[in-house]
Amino acid sequence: MTTACPWDDWNHILKIDPDKELPEGVTYGDLCATGTDAIEVGGTMGITEENMEAVVEACAEHDVPLYQEPSNPEVVIDNRALEGYLIPTVFNAGSPFWITGAHKEWVRLDGDMDWDRTWTEAYIVMNPEADVATYTEADCDLDAEDVAAYAEVAERMFGQEIVYLEYSGMLGDEAIVQAASEATEESTLFYGGGIHDYDSAAKMATHADVIVVGDLAHDEGVEAVRETVEAARDA
Numbered sequence: 478m479t480t481a482c483p484w485d486d487w488n489h490i491l492k493i494d495p496d497k498e499l500p501e502g503v504t505y506g507d508l509c510a511t512g513t514d515a516i517e518v519g520g521t522m523g524i525t526e527e528n529m530e531a532v533v534e535a536c537a538e539h540d541v542p543l544y545q546e547p548s549n550p551e552v553v554i555d556n557r558a559l560e561g562y563l564i565p566t567v568f569n570a571g572s573p574f575w576i577t578g579a580h581k582e583w584v585r586l587d588g589d590m591d592w593d594r595t596w597t598e599a600y601i602v603m604n605p606e607a608d609v610a611t612y613t614e615a616d617c618d619l620d621a622e623d624v625a626a627y628a629e630v631a632e633r634m635f636g637q638e639i640v641y642l643e644y645s646g647m648l649g650d651e652a653i654v655q656a657a658s659e660a661t662e663e664s665t666l667f668y669g670g671g672i673h674d675y676d677s678a679a680k681m682a683t684h685a686d687v688i689v690v691g692d693l694a695h696d697e698g699v700e701a702v703r704e705t706v707e708a709a710r711d712a
């Protein structure tokens with residue numbers, strides 16, 4: 478059976494962190510109207526069911542696909558406004574907990590999984606300064622060959638539909654993004670980290686299938702995000 482993957486047609490994702498404020502005068506509705514293909518709600522630190530629900534509710538009435546990206550099983554919310562759940566698994570994590578352990582606990586405690594709305598993202602975490610790197614004790618000391626190999630393992634051995642090259646907080650090394658792109662044929666390559674204007678978005682979008690923009694929405698607002706959407710479409 479083949480399942481249609483909505484992200485096959487995406488260029489751009491906006492990731493909203495429920496633990497961060499929006500710039501003055503900016504609403505969640507404004508962010509939904511930037512032309513982004515989808516919104517992922519998630520972050521590493523300070524995530525609760527309450528702040529997740531608040532953001533999902535605020536985005537629900539706007540016409541953009543909404544996904545939750547939980548950082549642990551306790552913050553997964555049951556909200557019909559969500560198209561589904563994008564569940565990270567961190568291939569270069571320091572502990573198996575962040576590869577399969579948290580997932581096992583989630584399934585064990587849930588008992589009634591919504592598999593039709595659940596997908597995984599095979600993360601390769603690259604910025605040692607990011608919260609997500611500390612949280613998962615990721616080994617970020619990887620060169621282009623390591624990253625390409627992880628991406629190929631994710632696609633060929635673990636059948637991952639999404640490979641996510643994560644530089645959260647910094648702009649990545651273009652040669653490494655290119656290597657990940659060349660290593661994947663079937664998987665969709667997400668790139669996220671440090672995209673802050675048209676040029677940085679365009680650069681990463683020439684290699685990645687989908688670019689993810691996060692902090693820019695919280696730090697700069699709507700116009701800056703819109704530029705990155707344009708760049709992703711032009712690439």
Ligand SMILES: CC(C)=CCC/C(C)=C/CC/C(C)=C/CC/C(C)=C/COP(=O)(O)OP(=O)(O)O
Nearest residue numbers: 520521522548549550565579580607608609645
């Ligand atoms: C099994 C379930 C339901 C959950 C576990 C999922 C896993 C393995 C999570 C570990 C990786 C993680 C924390 C992913 C969250 C998404 C992410 C990388 C957000 C960006 O993080 P940062 O930008 O570093 O964090 P802040 O912006 O919060 O500082």
Ligand SMILES: O=P(O)(O)OC[C@@H](O)CO
Nearest residue numbers: 645646669670671691692
């Ligand atoms: O916040 P930035 O640096 O844009 O990163 C986006 C996303 O990949 C974070 O998970």
Ligand SMILES: [Mg+2]
Nearest residue numbers: 494645691692
């Ligand atoms: Mg962040």
